[in-house]
Amino acid sequence: MGVTRTDIFSTEQNALADLAKAMGHPARIAILEYLLKSDTCICGDLVDVLPLSQPTVSQHLKVLKSVGLIKGCVEGTRVSYCIDREKWLAVRNQMNAFFDL
Amino acid sequence: MGVTRTDIFSTEQNALADLAKAMGHPARIAILEYLLKSDTCICGDLVDVLPLSQPTVSQHLKVLKSVGLIKGCVEGTRVSYCIDREKWLAVRNQMNAFFDL
DNA sequence: TTGTTTTATCGTAATATTGCAATATAGCAA
DNA sequence: TTGCTATATTGCAATATTACGATAAAACAA
Numbered sequence: 001m002g003v004t005r006t007d008i009f010s011t012e013q014n015a016l017a018d019l020a021k022a023m024g025h026p027a028r029i030a031i032l033e034y035l036l037k038s039d040t041c042i043c044g045d046l047v048d049v050l051p052l053s054q055p056t057v058s059q060h061l062k063v064l065k066s067v068g069l070i071k072g073c074v075e076g077t078r079v080s081y082c083i084d085r086e087k088w089l090a091v092r093n094q095m096n097a098f099f100d101l
Numbered sequence: 102m103g104v105t106r107t108d109i110f111s112t113e114q115n116a117l118a119d120l121a122k123a124m125g126h127p128a129r130i131a132i133l134e135y136l137l138k139s140d141t142c143i144c145g146d147l148v149d150v151l152p153l154s155q156p157t158v159s160q161h162l163k164v165l166k167s168v169g170l171i172k173g174c175v176e177g178t179r180v181s182y183c184i185d186r187e188k189w190l191a192v193r194n195q196m197n198a199f200f201d202l
Numbered sequence: 203t204t205g206t207t208t209t210a211t212c213g214t215a216a217t218a219t220t221g222c223a224a225t226a227t228a229g230c231a232a
Numbered sequence: 233t234t235g236c237t238a239t240a241t242t243g244c245a246a247t248a249t250t251a252c253g254a255t256a257a258a259a260c261a262a
Contacts, residue, residue: 002221002245002247002249003219003220003221004126004127004128004221005128005152005220008153009128009130009131013130013131013134016124017125017126017130020124021122023118023121024118024125025118025122026107026110026111027105027106029117029118029121030110030114032199033202043209050109052106052251053251053252053253054209054252055210055211055212055251055253055254056250056252058210058211059249059250060250061209072209076208076258076259077209077259078207078209078259079210092197095197095200098133099189099193101134101137103219103248103250105217105218105250106250145239148238155222155238155239156221157221157222159240160241163240175229177230177238178238178239179238179239180239
């Protein structure tokens with residue numbers, strides 16, 4: 001019915017699935033790659049770099065933020081996003097653990 | 102419009118996103134975990150193990166097979182699925198490379 | 203104050219996903 | 233052949249996702 005049965009799975013299974021889902025769009029992969037490269041954590045540039053509209057980029061950023069992979073730092077009128085390094089390492093370990101099962 | 106703009110991203114970005122997307126459902130995580138544990142690569146049991154209908158399980162298996170994470174081995178009326186170990190290692194490396202960027 | 207810039211949100215249309223009942227298909231047994 | 237078992241496919245309804253134009257909100261400049 002278009003709705004995922006999260007209730008019948010473990011917290012860990014849902015968490016891993018949510019992370020994977022957030023990474024399950026090429027635009028979000030591109031955004032993560034861009035943020036990984038630029039430690040300066042620029043945001044508005046993403047709209048220039050990606051051939052997507054500003055609302056669409058904003059939407060993708062929201063998805064990535066919702067799972068904690070990135071953080072938004074407000075700086076005046078601008079919001080500069082950056083990788084949440086702590087979460088990033090945690091997710092890396094989570095992925096490693098899964099693929100080493 | 103519900104349709105992902107794959108054309109504006111690289112093959113690598115789309116490939117990684119497709120893999121993540123396939124992993125982006127708790128039922129598919131559960132299926133992968135089950136197949137990782139049972140080297141005997143049973144299939145029909147998945148329908149008993151998971152509180153999902155047979156068509157739904159079959160659908161999830163199809164998604165995992167489409168990205169190559171699992172293989173289906175026909176054995177009479179039964180089809181026993183198993184992890185594609187070669188692909189599994191490749192994906193693990195792909196993920197590692199991404200998270201080590 | 204009024205403008206400008208930047209980002210977020212709203213509203214909407216098109217498409218995708220999820221889940222299941224019903225049915226089809228394939229292999230085997232009798 | 234018929235019947236049984238196991239899996240795949242079809243069809244459908246409900247919901248989710250994607251994308252973008254329009255607009256709102258927030259901070260700053262003049």
